[in-house]
Amino acid sequence: MSAVHRSDAERVVVTGMGWVTPLGHDLETVWSALMRGACGMAPITRFDARTFPTTFAAEVKDFDVRPFVRDIALHQNAGINSQFALGAAAQAWRQAQLHQTPPANARRVGMYLGAGEGVIDTMNYLAANIRSWDGAQGRTDGAAWAKLGHSLLQAAREIEQEPNMPLAHIAREFDVRGPTSNCLTACAASTQAIGEACSILRGGEADVMIAGGAHTMIHVLGVTGFNRLTALSTSTADPTKASRPFDMTRGGFVMGEGAGMLILETLEHARRRGAKPLAEVIGFGSSADSYRITDIEPEGRGAAAAMLQALGQAGIDPHARGSDGRPLVHYISAHGTGTKENDSIETLAVKRVFGDLAREVPMSSVKSMLGHLIAAAGAVEFITCVMAIERGMLPPTINYSTPDPECDLDYVPNTPRASVVRTCLSNSFGFGGQNDTVCVTAFEG
Amino acid sequence: MSVPSRRVLITGVGPVSGFGIGIDALWDGLCSGATAIRPITAWNASGFSSTVAATIAPEQLDIRAIVPKSYRKATKVMARDIEIAVAAAASAVQSAGLVTRGTAEGATPTIPPARVGCQIGAGLIPADSDELAAAMQSCQTADGSFDCGEWGRTGMNNLTPLWLLKYLPNMLACHVTIIHDCQGPSNTITCAEASGGLSIGESMRVIRRGDADACLSGGAESKVNYMGLLRQTFAQRLARVPAGGDGAAAVRPFDPSADGTVLGEGGGLLILENAESAKSRGATAWAELRGFAATQCRCEDTVGVDLANAGEDIAAAVEGALQQAGVPADQVDAVVPMGSGIACVDAAEAHAVRQIFGSRAGTLPLVTVAPQVGIVGAGTSALAACVAARCLRDQRLPARLSTRGSAKLGVDADARGAVDATLRHIVVTTTGLGGQSAAMVLGRTA
Numbered sequence: 011m012s013a014v015h016r017s018d019a020e021r022v023v024v025t026g027m028g029w030v031t032p033l034g035h036d037l038e039t040v041w042s043a044l045m046r047g048a049c050g051m052a053p054i055t056r057f058d059a060r061t062f063p064t065t066f067a068a069e070v071k072d073f074d075v076r077p078f079v080r081d082i083a084l085h086q087n088a089g090i091n092s093q094f095a096l097g098a099a100a101q102a103w104r105q106a107q108l109h110q111t112p113p114a115n116a117r118r119v120g121m122y123l124g125a126g127e128g129v130i131d132t133m134n135y136l137a138a139n140i141r142s143w144d145g146a147q148g149r150t151d152g153a154a155w156a157k158l159g160h161s162l163l164q165a166a167r168e169i170e171q172e173p174n175m176p177l178a179h180i181a182r183e184f185d186v187r188g189p190t191s192n193c194l195t196a197c198a199a200s201t202q203a204i205g206e207a208c209s210i211l212r213g214g215e216a217d218v219m220i221a222g223g224a225h226t227m228i229h230v231l232g233v234t235g236f237n238r239l240t241a242l243s244t245s246t247a248d249p250t251k252a253s254r255p256f257d258m259t260r261g262g263f264v265m266g267e268g269a270g271m272l273i274l275e276t277l278e279h280a281r282r283r284g285a286k287p288l289a290e291v292i293g294f295g296s297s298a299d300s301y302r303i304t305d306i307e308p309e310g311r312g313a314a315a316a317m318l319q320a321l322g323q324a325g326i327d328p329h330a331r332g333s334d335g336r337p338l339v340h341y342i343s344a345h346g347t348g349t350k351e352n353d354s355i356e357t358l359a360v361k362r363v364f365g366d367l368a369r370e371v372p373m374s375s376v377k378s379m380l381g382h383l384i385a386a387a388g389a390v391e392f393i394t395c396v397m398a399i400e401r402g403m404l405p406p407t408i409n410y411s412t413p414d415p416e417c418d419l420d421y422v423p424n425t426p427r428a429s430v431v432r433t434c435l436s437n438s439f440g441f442g443g444q445n446d447t448v449c450v451t452a453f454e455g
Numbered sequence: 456m457s458v459p460s461r462r463v464l465i466t467g468v469g470p471v472s473g474f475g476i477g478i479d480a481l482w483d484g485l486c487s488g489a490t491a492i493r494p495i496t497a498w499n500a501s502g503f504s505s506t507v508a509a510t511i512a513p514e515q516l517d518i519r520a521i522v523p524k525s526y527r528k529a530t531k532v533m534a535r536d537i538e539i540a541v542a543a544a545a546s547a548v549q550s551a552g553l554v555t556r557g558t559a560e561g562a563t564p565t566i567p568p569a570r571v572g573c574q575i576g577a578g579l580i581p582a583d584s585d586e587l588a589a590a591m592q593s594c595q596t597a598d599g600s601f602d603c604g605e606w607g608r609t610g611m612n613n614l615t616p617l618w619l620l621k622y623l624p625n626m627l628a629c630h631v632t633i634i635h636d637c638q639g640p641s642n643t644i645t646c647a648e649a650s651g652g653l654s655i656g657e658s659m660r661v662i663r664r665g666d667a668d669a670c671l672s673g674g675a676e677s678k679v680n681y682m683g684l685l686r687q688t689f690a691q692r693l694a695r696v697p698a699g700g701d702g703a704a705a706v707r708p709f710d711p712s713a714d715g716t717v718l719g720e721g722g723g724l725l726i727l728e729n730a731e732s733a734k735s736r737g738a739t740a741w742a743e744l745r746g747f748a749a750t751q752c753r754c755e756d757t758v759g760v761d762l763a764n765a766g767e768d769i770a771a772a773v774e775g776a777l778q779q780a781g782v783p784a785d786q787v788d789a790v791v792p793m794g795s796g797i798a799c800v801d802a803a804e805a806h807a808v809r810q811i812f813g814s815r816a817g818t819l820p821l822v823t824v825a826p827q828v829g830i831v832g833a834g835t836s837a838l839a840a841c842v843a844a845r846c847l848r849d850q851r852l853p854a855r856l857s858t859r860g861s862a863k864l865g866v867d868a869d870a871r872g873a874v875d876a877t878l879r880h881i882v883v884t885t886t887g888l889g890g891q892s893a894a895m896v897l898g899r900t901a
Contacts, residue, residue, distance in 0.1 A: 061607030084757050117750065117771060127579050127624075127645075136601035139588040149498075149585045155681050156502025165689035168682075169758055172579055173624070173645040174889035181890065182757040187768060189749035190891050191653045194577070194645045195625045202642060209660050215748070215775075230603060231582070234611045235619030296666070298573065298632040298641035303529060303620055315569065315638065319666070441620070442629030444641050 014292070014325035018278040022208045023287035023453055025280055026108070026273030027393045028101025030094040030224075031380050032068035032266050036101060041397050044405040045426045049250035049379050051264055056228050057132070064242040066249035067228045068266035068381030073097065084182050087166035088175070089128035094269035094386070095176035095224035096183060102220070103184060106273035106285055112185075113218055120188035120216035121177055122207035124199025125269075126225030126385040128171035134162040136230070176224045176269075188216045194385060197345070198440030199223050200270060201388030204448050205294030207274050217279040222389035226267030236265065239304075241349060251409050253382075255346035255375035256353045256421045258412035263347040266381025270389030287453040289396045292433075293326070295319025299443030306351055306439070310359030313345075316445035317363045317435060324449040326433065328364045337367040339449075340429065341398055343391040343436040344421075346375025346407065347382055352439065354416040361419075372429070374407040374422040388438035392448060395434035399452050404429050461663045464733050464740035464900065467551025467726030469543040470841035471675065472828040473509030473719055476516060477546045481828070481838075482845050485853035486873040490827045492702035492717050495679065505693040507702030508679040509719030509829035511539070521545050523557055526634055532617045533630065534580050535720070539834070540627035540675040541634065543724040547671060548635060551726035552738060556636035564636065565736060572639035572667035573632050574658045575724070576650025576674025576833040577624035581682035590614050627675060631724070639667040648793060648830065649749075650674045651722060651837030652885045652893030656747035658727045668732040673837030675722030683718065683832075690760050690888055692716055692797050692830075708794035708823040709801050709861040709868035716795040716825055722834015723841040740900040741844040745782060745880070748775025752803075752890035759890030763799035766806025772894035773811055773884055780880070780896040784811050787819070787896070788878045789852060791839040793885045794823035794868065795830050796857075800886060805864040807884070820876065821868040822846065826856035836885035836893060843881040847899045852876050 029035075032050025033043040043050075050068035059065045075093040076082050078100035085096060103109055113119045142155035169175070174192045181190060189210055193202050200223025207221035227236070236242045243262035245252040254260040280287055297319065299312035306312075321328055326338045345356055353375075361368040376394050383390055394405055403426050410423035433451040440446075469477065473491025474484030484491060491509040500506045518530045518538045522545075533541065548555055553565045564571075590613035594605040602610075620626055625643040632641050640661050644650045651674025658670035678687060687693050694705035694715030707713045733740060750772040752765035777784060792804040809816045824842060831838055846852055854873045861868035884894040 058603050059607065061604045062611075063607075087758075120749075121751070133601055136587075136591060137599060139584050140591050140595045140601060141599045142584075143588040143592060145592075148589070150588050150681075152499030152681065153502040155584060156500070156685070159681060159685045160502075160688075163685065163689075168686045168689050169760060169888075171686075172647060172889060174647060174887070174891060175758060177646070177751075177891070178754065178758050178889045181751045182754060185753070187751050187753060187771075190646075190751040191657070191749065192645050192891075193642050194623075195628075195641070195643050196623055206642070206657060206660075209664060213660060213663070230601075230606070234606070234614070238611060238614055238616045238618050239620070240616070296640035296642070297569075298628070298638050300568065300632040300636045300638050303532065303626070303629055303633065304617065312638065440625060442623060442625045443632065444625065444628075444643075 019276050020212045021277035022211050022274050022291045023277050023280050024272055024289045024396055025275055025285045025287060026102035026106030028098040029270045029390050029393055030070055030073055030097040031268040031390060032070055033380060035073055035097060044376060044379055047406055047408045051249040051252060051381060057230050062233055063237045063244045064233060065246050068264055069228060070268050079183055085179055087170050088179050089170040091126055091128055091224045091226050092176045092179045095125060096179055098269035098271035099180045099220055102271045102273045111283060116185045116187035118188055118217040119186050120210055121180060121186050121190040121220040122203045123177050123192045124203035124223035124385050125173055125176040125192050127173045128175060129229045130231060131163055131167050132230045138162050180220060195444040196440035196442055197384055197387055198438040198444040198446045199385035201436060201438035201446040201448055202296060204392055205296060205446060208291050208294055211274060211276050218275045220271060221274050222271035223386040224269035225383060225385035227384055228265050228267050253348045253378045254409040255348040255378050255407050256417040257410050258414040260348045262349050264381040266383040268383050269386050270393050289399055289450050290453045292451050293320035293324030293449030295447045297445045301443060306355045310355045310362055312443060312445040313356060313359035313439055314362040316447040320447040320449040337371050339371050339433050339435055340431045341404055341434040342371055342373035343395050344373045344375045345437045345439045346377055357417045357419055369419055372404055372420045372422050374405055376405050378408040392436045395436050395450050398431045402428060402430055462730035463659050463662050463744045464728050464730050465725050465742045465744055465844050466728045466733050466738045466740050467547045468741055468841040468844050469547025469550055470723035470838050471539050471543045472721040472838060473511055476542050478841060478845055485824060485827055488854035488872060490703035492829055501698050503684045504688055504695045506698045507696045507717055510679055511720045516542055522634060523560055532621050534621045535677040536580050536675055537627050537630055539677060539722055540575055541630050543675055543722060544631040544635060544671055547724040547726050557634040566669050568636040568638040570639055570668040571637040572661050572670040573628050573637045573641045574654040574670055574672045575628040576644045576654045577627045578676035578833040580622045580624060581680060582622055584681050631671060646891040647887030647889050648835040649885050649887035649891040649893045650833035651835060653749060655840060655895060656749060656893060659744055659747050662727060662729050669726055669728040671724050672727050673722060673724040674833040676832030676834050677720035678718050678832045679720050703826045703856055706796040706826040707857045708796045708825055709805060709864050709866050710858040711860050711863045713796040713798050713801055716797050717829045719829025719831045721831040721838055723837040725840060742847045743898040743900050745898045746776040746780025746896040748772050748779060749893045752892055754890045759888055761799055762803050762886060765803040765886060769803055769807035769884060769886055769892050770810040772892040773807060773882055776894040776896045782880050782896055787880045787882050789820045789822055789881045791822040791843050791883045793835060795825050805866050809865045816865050818867055820852055821866055822852060823855050823868050836883060839883045843883050843897045846881060847878050847897060850875060850878055
């Protein structure tokens with residue numbers, strides 16, 4: 011129960027959710043897969059990655075955007091991330107019953123996404139670069155590049171790579187005319203989008219916000235970039251065992267892709283139109299490490315600051331127990347990438363926040379099953395929190411076998427767990443030091 | 456609806472443009488009627504339809520001299536956009552008279568780091584073609600295609616391990632927050648030309664909700680590279696300027712004959728500060744950020760290249776900002792629109808000005824800087840906000856170039872010299888490719 015009193019106009023509730031993930035394209039399918047401890051990882055099919063240090067990823071399979079949109083002609087050139095975004099947004103819009111009673115005033119509907127850039131036209135783009143190389147000068151020849159670029163690359167495909175294109179597609183599909191924005195803070199983006207969307211609702215700038223994220227980096231230069239950073243798992247023997255968050259033998263993250271979308275609205279607006287709240291967002295925290303471009307601040311200062319800010323906004327004392335004797339936070343959806351550094355520092359940060367109670371707060375990483383959806387990860391993980399509240403089940407961290415003394419919390423190892431869940435934190439920490447946490451709780455009238 | 460209680464002041468401005476770093480360089484250039492648009496000489500641009508840009512000369516932006524000595528090594532992994540943001544941050548912090556880790560390592564910062572946020576608009580940063588092409592030379596097939604197998608085996612190792620980090624859009628804010636030790640909320644907004652304006656609006660929210668006392672806020676970009684020029688050409692936004700052509704004359708905002716814009720490098724960061732924080736440290740404000748609003752334009756083409764019918768949506772953003780500011784339209788004395796010279800965007804902006812200001816539209820001065828500094832991508836509205844702040848402080852409007860016959864669009868944007876003017880409030884509005892529209896109202900403080 012939140013200690014912070016807010017009016018119905020300042021309370022933000024979730025009324026719709028949707029996702030497109032490596033384990034399916036609807037709420038029930040994905041949730042039941044998570045409850046089985048299923049894993050979405052397999053060899054990469056998008057390009058020939060057999061010689062790459064990492065040969066596998068968690069790809070979205072068999073996704074067709076057409077059933078999700080009213081007129082495919084509006085989205086003819088949509089890139090894959092925009093397609094994921096449309097699929098997830100359509101599910102959320104429908105669950106919120108907005109397809110039956112569309113908002114009366116489009117200016118009161120806004121959107122805040124944390125969507126990634128589109129997929130580059132890899133082979134043509136790289137061919138333009140290779141062929142325009144002037145060996146004698148040791149640089150590309152601009153005139154040659156221009157000629158190749160104009161002939162090999164296509165206008166629509168280039169424009170669709172702008173990171174605000176998922177926003178444009180969703181806006182056109184649902185006639186969104188209020189405040190819209192897209193942030194791209196690496197792996198923290200869609201958690202940040204949810205938090206800022208709430209801020210826009212509370213400030214009275216909109217009644218309804220579509221919030222979430224969409225991304226894929228499963229392409230040649232995406233995998234190259236993360237391989238060069240040695241951030242990806244290279245456990246090729248069995249991709250389904252490659253993502254091992256919090257385990258002693260963890261060796262990096264596994265790339266996923268997809269989208270997660272929410273319909274957020276003020277409680278006042280939800281009540282007025284008779285929409286059923288699925289959960290309430292009661293806190294958001296955002297901080298910067300301001301430490302190093304490659305490393306996380308080793309004491310977990312930034313991560314702890316984000317969690318504390320979210321708890322503070324929610325009016326929750328992390329050191330207090332509820333009437334049931336448990337800590338007031340019942341589940342943390344960890345950032346839990348499965349890199350050495352993230353998991354131990356996130357653990358440290360949770361201890362900084364919850365002190366002696368830290369071991370009593372279950373924390374799992376669905377990235378062990380879904381992979382890391384990069385900019386879209388936070389929104390998908392937020393949805394798992396709402397599902398945990400609704401179903402009374404905690405998703406597990408799979409592939410957990412060897413305890414790490416630096417990771418000594420309750421990670422819900424390997425099997426889902428029944429639990430009365432009221433309040434959750436969802437953590438996302440981005441490359442570059444942005445830390446974001448959202449606090450979500452069961453809706454109480 | 457909660458009433459925004461905290462006032463937000465602009466206590467520092469740090470623009471970067473083809474005129475150089477800092478507000479004085481920009482202002483002097485704008486008022487003198489000069490242009491920073493010149494032929495692109497750093498590389499051979501003759502194959503593009505636009506061969507000019509308002510670039511920042513190397514002697515104007517020496518990134519190693521701008522960052523603290525201990526941070527020089529990190530300049531190796533800064534794409535051009537990051538350099539511009541880092542330069543803008545240094546200028547803004549100095550302009551506001553703030554002590555940070557970046558201005559004096561070890562000194563006590565003026566504002567506690569946990570209370571300083573950072574919101575920066577950024578573009579889609581392309582990889583450096585020279586670097587990528589050099590790394591790929593061993594990875595081509597006989598017909599000049601990319602050999603993916605060889606790339607995975609050996610080629611990718613030619614790239615520096617931190618290669619990806621040069622190009623992530625959030626690295627602008629990452630470097631800026633590290634240099635100046637900003638530990639508060641930090642975000643990167645990627646909505647094309649509206650990015651800077653949306654960032655400023657978000658900083659305002661962050662300060663008003665009490666999550667920070669001050670924010671470094673704005674945007675920065677350089678699209679003056681192969682991919683940037685090509686994509687803008689594809690989006691039909693650029694004026695044709697063949698080699699030897701006159702770049703400034705090619706950009707004619709609100710001229711009935713306008714047919715495209717010219718790119719620039721730059722942007723700006725502003726210091727937005729809670730009025731109480733500014734007061735307690737005795738800071739002088741350039742202007743007050745009174746109101747902000749954003750809208751999404753309805754785009755028939757979905758993706759927002761064709762914005763011709765966006766006038767009503769832009770007007771709604773401006774009206775929202777005026778309403779939040781509590782400023783009636785008749786107390787607005789100038790507007791800084793995007794003023795790009797892209798015909799469909801000009802038409803939409805002119806429509807919005809006519810809709811809001813009615814009979815005053817024809818005499819309300821528009822401030823158009825594109826013929827002088829180009830359109831600077833994600834930095835566009837931040838640069839515009841810096842200009843508006845200076846206009847308010849100096850009670851003066853800069854020169855305008857190139858345009859004739861803007862009365863045909865019902866607006867006042869024709870070429871003329873700098874003039875003194877009584878300026879109470881200025882509206883800044885920008886609409887980006889993709890259809891996001893951001894508007895803000897700045898008020899005079901002095």
